[in-house]
Amino acid sequence: MLAYDNAYSEFTFGDYVAPSIFEVADIKKDAVIEFHSLSKTFCMTGDRIGFAVGHADAVRGLGKAKENIDSGVPVYIQKTAEIALRSYRDSRKPKEVQAVADEYSKRADALVSALNAIGLRANKPKGTFYVWVNIKHTRMGCMEFAKKAIVEGVAITPGTAFGEYGHGYMRFAVTQPTDRIKEAVERLGKIVSG
Ligand SMILES: Cc1ncc(COP(=O)(O)O)c(C=O)c1O
CATH class of the missing domain: 3.40.640.10 (Type I PLP-dependent aspartate aminotransferase-like (Major domain))
Structure with a gap:
């Protein structure tokens, strides 16, 4: 199966x-x-x-x-x-579901542009409330990056939590409002710039 x-x-x-x-x-x-x-x-x-x-x-x-x-x-x-x-009456999403998807989309836009502004190369995904970011160019492993982020009060999941192919990636979640996301990325700026 x-x-x-x-x-x-x-x-x-x-x-x-x-x-x-x-x-x-x-x-x-x-x-x-x-x-x-x-x-x-x-x-x-x-x-x-x-x-x-x-x-x-x-x-x-x-x-x-x-x-x-x-x-x-x-x-x-x-x-x-x-x-x-x-609430699903046809193949379209009901307005309540669409509103949540739209909110995640806006947050993902905010996260991606904030990450790019501090030098982390991020792309908006086609969906979900996660953004995967390649951090290999920072020369930090994802566990090291996650630990440094925690010291700044920011929780991000290291890619290796999902298996060996997650090496060099971090998984960000946009489950917080946009202003909190921007603040979190601002704090990460310190880590990325050393
Ligand atoms: C891909 C995926 N499937 C399933 C689940 C879990 O869903 P449930 O709350 O129904 O156990 C999650 C939750 O994070 C998920 O990310």
């Missing part, structure tokens, strides 16, 4: 639409299951609710496994999630 985690599909910028795994040509549809979380799309982090889409046998199998390892999501949360999902 290929389990595809598409938690950020709704937080895309401009005209970009995040594809579903089921759009991949020639995919063996009965061997794929796609997961979504309401944590991001509806800011329901902590409510522990999401959904899976796929071949009936795969979804049934998932249900059987879940039934035996946990006790399910409280009914009032399920009802809330139902109302949230019903």
Whole structure:
């Protein structure tokens, strides 16, 4: 089975639409299951609710496994999630979801331009609330960079937290308002300029 985690599909910028795994040509549809979380799309982090889409046998199998390892999501949360999902009336994002995506887009713009201004080369991604930044030219490893940032009161995830290919990269999150993002990057200026 290929389990595809598409938690950020709704937080895309401009005209970009995040594809579903089921759009991949020639995919063996009965061997794929796609997961979504309401944590991001509806800011329901902590409510522990999401959904899976796929071949009936795969979804049934998932249900059987879940039934035996946990006790399910409280009914009032399920009802809330139902109302949230019903706000999708067609293929467009509901205005509440669009507003959150627009806010992340603005914050990503602010972060990218602030990082470039202090000499860190950053590009805006097509979506999500993360910006990955290559810091190899600073000659600091990502753990060293993360530690120095913490001393300045800024938390950034070192790329190696995600595996060996994360070496030389930092993952910034735009989960704080724009003024806080600008302040954080200002503090990082000290680290980058030595
Ligand atoms: C890619 C990705 N998938 C899933 C999750 C977790 O979602 P949930 O809150 O539903 O466990 C996260 C949370 O950070 C995520 O980044």
